[in-house]
Amino acid sequence: MNVIVFVKATIDRNAPLDPDEIHPGDRDDKADVMTNNYDKHAIEAALRIVEEKGEGKVTAVCLGSEMADKVIKEAIAMGCHEAIRIDNANEKITHFFQVAKILAAAAKKISNFDLLLFGMQSYDFGTATMAPMVSEFLDLPVACWVEKITFDGGKVKVDKVIEGGTRTVELEIPAVLSIASSGDYEEPRYTSVRRIMLASKTVVPIWQVSELEVEVPEPSVEFEDIEVPPARTEKCAIIKDGDIPDMVSALMTKLREKGLNIGAYK
Amino acid sequence: MKQIKKILKTFNFDKESQEQNDMILDMVYDLAMNEIIEKEQDWDSEGAHFDSTTKTVSFPSGMMELFQKCQQNDLFSIIVPEKYNGFGLSYTLWTAIIELMSRASLAFSMFFPSQGLNIEIIKNFGTDVAREKYLPLLGSGDAIGSMAFSEPNAGSDISAVTTKAEKEGDSYYLTGNKIWLSHGGVAGTYITFAVTDKEKGPKGLSAFIIDPKIAKDGLEVVRIEEKMGLHGSITAQIALDRAEVPKENLLGQENDGFRLILGSLASSRIGIAAQAAGIAETALQESINYSLQRVQFGKPIGYHQAINFTLADMATSVHQARLIYLNTAHMKHLGEDTRNESSMAKYYATEIAQKVTYDAVQIHGGYGYSREYRVERLFRDARVLTIYEGTSEMQKTIIGRGALERAQK
Numbered sequence: 001m002n003v004i005v006f007v008k009a010t011i012d013r014n015a016p017l018d019p020d021e022i023h024p025g026d027r028d029d030k031a032d033v034m035t036n037n038y039d040k041h042a043i044e045a046a047l048r049i050v051e052e053k054g055e056g057k058v059t060a061v062c063l064g065s066e067m068a069d070k071v072i073k074e075a076i077a078m079g080c081h082e083a084i085r086i087d088n089a090n091e092k093i094t095h096f097f098q099v100a101k102i103l104a105a106a107a108k109k110i111s112n113f114d115l116l117l118f119g120m121q122s123y124d125f126g127t128a129t130m131a132p133m134v135s136e137f138l139d140l141p142v143a144c145w146v147e148k149i150t151f152d153g154g155k156v157k158v159d160k161v162i163e164g165g166t167r168t169v170e171l172e173i174p175a176v177l178s179i180a181s182s183g184d185y186e187e188p189r190y191t192s193v194r195r196i197m198l199a200s201k202t203v204v205p206i207w208q209v210s211e212l213e214v215e216v217p218e219p220s221v222e223f224e225d226i227e228v229p230p231a232r233t234e235k236c237a238i239i240k241d242g243d244i245p246d247m248v249s250a251l252m253t254k255l256r257e258k259g260l261n262i263g264a265y266k
Numbered sequence: 267m268k269q270i271k272k273i274l275k276t277f278n279f280d281k282e283s284q285e286q287n288d289m290i291l292d293m294v295y296d297l298a299m300n301e302i303i304e305k306e307q308d309w310d311s312e313g314a315h316f317d318s319t320t321k322t323v324s325f326p327s328g329m330m331e332l333f334q335k336c337q338q339n340d341l342f343s344i345i346v347p348e349k350y351n352g353f354g355l356s357y358t359l360w361t362a363i364i365e366l367m368s369r370a371s372l373a374f375s376m377f378f379p380s381q382g383l384n385i386e387i388i389k390n391f392g393t394d395v396a397r398e399k400y401l402p403l404l405g406s407g408d409a410i411g412s413m414a415f416s417e418p419n420a421g422s423d424i425s426a427v428t429t430k431a432e433k434e435g436d437s438y439y440l441t442g443n444k445i446w447l448s449h450g451g452v453a454g455t456y457i458t459f460a461v462t463d464k465e466k467g468p469k470g471l472s473a474f475i476i477d478p479k480i481a482k483d484g485l486e487v488v489r490i491e492e493k494m495g496l497h498g499s500i501t502a503q504i505a506l507d508r509a510e511v512p513k514e515n516l517l518g519q520e521n522d523g524f525r526l527i528l529g530s531l532a533s534s535r536i537g538i539a540a541q542a543a544g545i546a547e548t549a550l551q552e553s554i555n556y557s558l559q560r561v562q563f564g565k566p567i568g569y570h571q572a573i574n575f576t577l578a579d580m581a582t583s584v585h586q587a588r589l590i591y592l593n594t595a596h597m598k599h600l601g602e603d604t605r606n607e608s609s610m611a612k613y614y615a616t617e618i619a620q621k622v623t624y625d626a627v628q629i630h631g632g633y634g635y636s637r638e639y640r641v642e643r644l645f646r647d648a649r650v651l652t653i654y655e656g657t658s659e660m661q662k663t664i665i666g667r668g669a670l671e672r673a674q675k
Contacts, residue, residue, distance in 0.1 A: 014267075030288075031268060070288075077289055190297060193340035193353055196289045200282050 001056040003046040004110060005117040006103055006134075007075055008036040009068035010124045017228075035071045038119030040078070040188035042179040046117050047079045047189070049149060056114070057081035061106055063099060065089050069204065076199035077191035084110075086207045095219035096125070100133035105214035106207065107138060115156065118178040120145050131178035141171040147183025159183070267295050269585065270362050273592050277358065287359050293339060294363050298370035302332055306371040309498030310643050316451075316490040316502075323451035323487055326498050333377060336407060342381050343405030347389065350401035357533070361540040361595040365588070368544025372647040373498030375544065376448050377410065379537035379655075384411025387457050387517060387530045388475065395514040396475055400455055409454025414444035414476070414504065415527065422660050424459075425468035425524060429506060431460035438462075438474065438516070439508040440484070446654070450502025451487040454478070459523040466521060473523030475515040476506075484509030495646030531656065532608040533598055538655045539591035539608075539615035542648070546584045546619045549626035549644045553577060556630055573629055580622045587615035606668035613661035616651035623648040 011017070015032035046058040060075035060083040062068050072083045086106055093099060107116055116135075121128035128144070135142035147166060148159040156173055159166040161180050171177075179185055191199075209216065239250045252265050274287055305328050312326040325333075336342065345360045346352020360382060367375035385404050388396055403409035420426040429442025440460050447456070456476040463470030478485050484507050491501040518526045554577060557568030567573045594611040598604045626641040627634035634641045652658045 031271060073285070073289065074292075077293075190335065190339050191289060191293045192338060193290055193344060193355075196286055196293070197353060199289070200286045 001049055001053040001115070002113045003049055003056065003058045003115045003117060004107055004113045005039070005042050005046040005058060005060050005075070005080065006130065007039040007043065007060055007062045007071055008119070008122050009033050009062060009064045009071040010036045010122060013123070030067055030070050033067045033070055034123075035074050036119055036123045038121055038123060038179075038181055040119070041181050041185045042117040042119045043075055043078050043080060044188040045146075045149065045177075045179045045185045046115070048185070049115065050081075053151075059084065059110060059113075061086065061103065061110075063088055063093075063102055063106075072204050073199040073202070074191060076202055076204075077195040078189055079195060083202070083204050084207055085204050086209060086212070088209070091209050091216065093216070094223065095221055096127055096129050097133065098216050098219060100130055101137060101214055101216055102209055102212060103130065104134045104137035105212040107134065109207075109212055114173050116140070116174070116176045118176070120178045120180050128178070131176050135176035138176070140174055140176050142176040142178075143169055143171055144178040145180040146177045147180045147185075149177070149184070267291065267366075269588060270365065270592070273588060274358065274362065277592075277596050279356075283356070286355070287362075290344075290355075290359060291362060291366065294341065294366045297332075297335060297339065298366045301335070302367065302370035302374050305329070305332065306373070306498070307640070307643070309371065309373055310495075311497070311637075313492075313497040314490055314500040316487070318489075321451075321487050323490055323500050323502060325452070325500065329374065329498060332374065333407065333410075336377070340406075342377075342385075342407040345382060346385055346401050346405035350389075350397060350405065352401070352405045356596070356599040357536070358592060358596040358599050361536055361591055364537050364540040365544040365547070365591070368541040369548045371498065372541060372545050372644075373496050375541055376496070376499040379534050379541065380413055380448050381407075381411040382537055383413060383530060383534040384455050384457055386533055387473070387526075388455075390530070391473070391517040391526055392475065393514045393516070396517075400475065400477075403454060410449050410452055412447050412449040412453035412456045414447050414450070414456045414458035416446045417443060418445055422657060424527070425471070427459060427461065427471065429458070429460040430464070431462050431472060431474065431511070433462070433513075436513050438472075438511045438513065440474065440476065440481075440506045440511060441508055442506050443488070443503065444506065445503045446491070447502045447504055449500050450504050451490075452500060456485075456504075457517070457527075459527055462520055462523075468524040470521050471523040472520045473517035473526050474511045475517065476509055476511055477515060480512060480515075481506075481509035483507075494649060495643065496650055529605070532605045535608040535612035535655050535661075536591055536595045536598065536604070538651060539587065539594070539611035542612075542615035542619035542651045543584060543587040543591055545644055545648050545651070546580075546587055546615075546622040549619075549623045549641055549648075550577070550580045550584050552639075552641050552644070553580065553626045553629045556633075567629070576625050576629060580625055583618045583622055587618045590614055606665060609656070609661040609664040609668075612655065613652075613658050613665065616648075617658060619648045619651050 012032050012034040050056045050058050058080045060080040062072045063086045072085050076083050118131040131144055132142055143158050143160045145161040146158045150157045154173055155170050156175055157170050159168050237254050239247050252262055255262050309326040315324045343352040344355045348354045364378045388400050404411055415424055417427050431438040431440050458476055459471050459473040462472040486505050488503045488505050557573050558566050560567045590611045594604050594607045623645040627645050630639055630641050633639050
């Protein structure tokens with residue numbers, strides 16, 4: 001069973017945030033970059049599938065600049081057999097839709113796969129859209145927020161999280177899955193010194209987007225600016241005197257003064 | 267974490283080693299800060315266990331599971347040479363790992379300096395047979411290392427040991443009492459020394475590896491200590507009654523044990539300095555967080571100059587402690603003689619840990635005296651640092667002697 005797992009380089013949660021930075025992840029200090037923590041659950045799932053099957057390999061794929069090398073090496077240090085970085089330095093990639101196109105093209109180029117795994121969302125933008133979009137572009141079945149995976153002949157049976165419980169669905173292989181941070185893969189493995197030594201000696205192939213024969217569309221949405229919300233300076237208004245109708249009236253008046261839509265209340 | 271990496275950048279590691287160091291430190295940081303620190307309070311209240319009927323000891327619950335994670339992540343084999351299934355990485359990295367572990371729990375971090383010293387001594391002085399046998403075991407963590415130096419009447423003056431070793435055939439038989447053994451009763455190797463020629467004083471001492479599987483009933487745990495801090499770590503007293511040690515487990519030459527052990531202690535002292543930096547770092551972090559949350563006289567106390575300046579002193583001290591242990595560790599990695607510098611690092615960093623943990627309790631006010639808050643534990647735990655592996659006074663004796671020698675040259 002061959003599994004491709006897609007990983008993303010995000011800003012380290014301990015790194016300072018820069019409001020002028022529209023595309024987090026494009027840092028010039030490696031110390032500020034970390035593997036999207038949700039993707040570690042996907043790596044864990046991929047490794048366990050291959051270990052249990054006893055054959056096949058896990059390939060980690062990451063779209064990013066040189067800074068993302070740290071992420072791809074960490075994937076190898078966790079146990080991935082192969083890794084590829086798709087260089088984004090020469091592209092103007094500003095939207096998830098474009099990323100999904102590129103990742104789908106990369107999967108097509110690797111071609112020999114049974115499952116495509118994603119983390120359930122990213123740590124920075126958290127749109128959780130990558131798995132569905134890629135599945136659409138490749139015309140493959142998809143299941144999101146998967147907690148448990150079993151195989152039955154040529155099919156994969158998964159438990160996916162839905163509100164208030166889980167639902168079991170069966171998908172034809174090859175399939176696209178996004179892995180939840182709960183359930184069977186809740187505790188991703190650590191890297192180990194042995195694997196780290198191996199990773200540091202591994203030369204990761206770098207693909208250019210131009211090699212993928214994909215037309216990267218113009219973004220349908222563009223981010224113009226990201227702002228830190230203004231600090232709140234307002235104080236709590238405490239209404240505690242008078243009987244209840246008076247207090248309600250005072251509260252509603254206050255809310256109206258603040259410009260809140262309070263409907264038909266007069 | 268960034269502070270450690272920043273300092274490591276100033277050392278002469280090549281690009282590949284730097285990348286390895288960074289990745290290993292990231293992994294250790296995650297393990298320490300996500301899992302070990304969560305258990306620290308429970309370990310402190312539960313403490314280590316001793317069953318007096320079966321004479322067995324055990325760690326507080328959950329500690330072994332985390333030890334196993336360290337094993338899975340190959341952490342103990344970092345300084346084991348490649349020849350013995352290790353990685354032969356730098357002592358600098360090793361001590362940085364000790365700092366990170368100590369940030370999470372001083373009790374848990376105890377595994378590392380003692381494992382390191384066992385590896386170090388066996389690597390340098392063990393027979394080929396002992397190296398082949400014990401280095402892979404210590405590296406994988408299948409054997410926990412322990413040191414059995416002190417005796418009831420031989421503390422700082424370790425030449426006063428009375429445990430005797432009698433040679434019969436191909437083995438030595440050791441008889442005597444040893445105290446203050448970290449991991450005593452659960453260890454797979456004990457480094458110890460005993461009298462082989464009582465006429466010669468310190469020059470009649472030999473060093474040995476006791477393997478409990480060979481010593482069998484000859485090694486027995488008498489009790490474990492109830493301590494002021496470090497409750498999660500086992501500190502045992504053992505009795506040796508004709509404990510068998512095969513001649514392959516002799517370290518160095520017969521009657522050369524005293525010199526050999528004293529020389530080796532220099533390197534483990536760097537590890538204790540790293541522990542001190544770690545516990546001080548946590549005390550500092552806790553104080554910073556608290557002083558930003560706690561509002562008095564209309565603003566967070568961190569913005570009152572009295573507290574702010576205390577934080578400044580603490581931060582500077584922690585940085586100094588880190589610099590001195592990392593620098594000394596790196597000197598050792600480069601093969602320099604660090605006997606003096608190790609004592610300086612140990613003396614300085616552990617004294618700083620007293621001051622910083624004291625200030626942390628002070629900043630927390632009444633809450634700092636409460637067991638609810640981590641700083642209370644840090645204060646108790648840190649106290650041992652100026653005592654074990656040679657008291658501050660013994661370090662000053664070594665440093666002072668070294669200073670005079672330097673003047674004469």
